[in-house]
Amino acid sequence: MDPTNTELYKLVLHDAPYVIAGYGVLWAALVVYVGMVLRRIMRLEKEVLILGESVERRNAE
Amino acid sequence: MIPLVLTAGSIGIAGVGTLLATMSVNTKGKDFVLTVLMVPLMYPLLLAAVSATTAAVLGGDGSVEQFWAGMGGIAGYDAIMLLAAYALYEFVIGA
Amino acid sequence: MKQLKVAIVLLVVGGLLTTAAFFMAFYTAEVQRFGTITVTEQLDTAYPLQSVSADGFQYGRPWFSQKIFYFHVPVAEASFLVFGVAAFFAIRFLITKRREYDTKSRMAMETSLIFVVLTMITGMLWTRASWGIWWEWEPRLTTYFIMTLLMIAYFVLRNSIEDEERRATYGAVFAIIAFIDAPISFFITRLIPSSHPIVFQSGMASSNLVPFIVAQVGMLMVGYAIYTMRMGEEILYERVEAVKEALED
Numbered sequence: 270m271d272p273t274n275t276e277l278y279k280l281v282l283h284d285a286p287y288v289i290a291g292y293g294v295l296w297a298a299l300v301v302y303v304g305m306v307l308r309r310i311m312r313l314e315k316e317v318l319i320l321g322e323s324v325e326r327r328n329a330e
Numbered sequence: 331m332i333p334l335v336l337t338a339g340s341i342g343i344a345g346v347g348t349l350l351a352t353m354s355v356n357t358k359g360k361d362f363v364l365t366v367l368m369v370p371l372m373y374p375l376l377l378a379a380v381s382a383t384t385a386a387v388l389g390g391d392g393s394v395e396q397f398w399a400g401m402g403g404i405a406g407y408d409a410i411m412l413l414a415a416y417a418l419y420e421f422v423i424g425a
Numbered sequence: 426m427k428q429l430k431v432a433i434v435l436l437v438v439g440g441l442l443t444t445a446a447f448f449m450a451f452y453t454a455e456v457q458r459f460g461t462i463t464v465t466e467q468l469d470t471a472y473p474l475q476s477v478s479a480d481g482f483q484y485g486r487p488w489f490s491q492k493i494f495y496f497h498v499p500v501a502e503a504s505f506l507v508f509g510v511a512a513f514f515a516i517r518f519l520i521t522k523r524r525e526y527d528t529k530s531r532m533a534m535e536t537s538l539i540f541v542v543l544t545m546i547t548g549m550l551w552t553r554a555s556w557g558i559w560w561e562w563e564p565r566l567t568t569y570f571i572m573t574l575l576m577i578a579y580f581v582l583r584n585s586i587e588d589e590e591r592r593a594t595y596g597a598v599f600a601i602i603a604f605i606d607a608p609i610s611f612f613i614t615r616l617i618p619s620s621h622p623i624v625f626q627s628g629m630a631s632s633n634l635v636p637f638i639v640a641q642v643g644m645l646m647v648g649y650a651i652y653t654m655r656m657g658e659e660i661l662y663e664r665v666e667a668v669k670e671a672l673e674d
Binding site: 346349353357358359363370373374415418422425 | 519567568571574575577578581582585586587588590591594595597598599601602603605606609
């Protein structure tokens with residue numbers, strides 16, 4: 270690579286990996302957490318449906 | 331000067347320690363829970379007390395200021411924590 | 426599930442706002458400079474050439490790591506605020522002894538813990554870029570670390586008590602005591618000399634302030650969305666458990 274370019278990129282990119290990693294980790298963590306909570310909520314709602322069915326069956330008996 | 335630090339520090343430890351000990355007696359892993367609760371809460375007091383003791387033992391330039399700054403930290407911590415513990419103890423006993 | 430809908434709308438709006446702040450931070454925000462960098466050859470850059478010496482050409486060093494400010498500080502301030510909300514609900518619980526406040530306090534504490542962890546991670550990456558080390562035991566970092574430990578201790582305490590009423594009371598008491606550390610951590614950089622930067626003392630350019638405020642509002646929305654979502658989940662869970670118990674009888 271052109272040495273001048275190398276110096277130029279060194280000047281600009283010294284901090285870049287850390288900043289990019291910072292933003293990346295923050296977003297990834299929030300998305301993963303929200304996804305986990307949403308999945309748990311969906312499972313609970315499925316459980317509510319099943320429970321509702323069993324209550325109905327019991328009432329029919 | 332050292333007895334002063336010791337007394338003030340003990341008051342702080344006793345104030346919060348009693349409250350936390352009363353809480354941790356009713357938990358599953360008693361000693362473990364007490365440590366987990368106590369160590370982080372004690373840390374500011376410990377730092378201030380260590381700073382004041384260092385100044386008292388080593389002396390030198392600015393040691394008087396450092397000592398009284400440390401004592402100020404201990405006094406503030408004691409006052410806040412004793413007030414909080416006094417206000418909250420009733421609830422802990424009641425539960 | 427009205428709550429869930431509100432949460433998702435807030436999450437989307439908060440996500441859009443923080444994304445907007447992200448682009449503003451890199452496109453419109455003013456570049457902060459600090460220090461100099463010495464290179465052997467003269468470069469054709471936008472950065473000011475400050476001096477020429479025997480070592481080489483000295484340029485003002487653009488502070489690229491400062492760009493993390495637009496996410497790190499909003500998350501940190503949101504964590505303090507949500508911790509405050511948790512302590513507030515803890516006080517409400519101790520006064521009224523109603524279980525819903527205990528749940529609210531716990532959920533706020535959980536949201537705050539997520540923000541605290543994110544603050545720690547972004548902060549550590551910034552420290553590595555700016556100071557060249559991952560961690561330093563200086564006042565702000567130490568007190569913030571203590572705050573993290575206290576929040577973890579809150580959940581340890583809760584999980585080690587079986588009696589429900591006692592768990593709620595002890596949790597509330599500990600939340601209030603733990604919250605004492607939050608203002609200490611917030612104001613300590615202004616009291617004790619610390620290497621952690623204090624940005625708002627010297628004021629800042631509007632091109633920097635706008636993305637910060639946008640990110641802060643977005644982050645608070647994300648926080649509120651997480652809190653409502655967890656509340657909705659908890660209420661659903663309690664209802665399912667109650668129905669299960671009723672069925673077993």
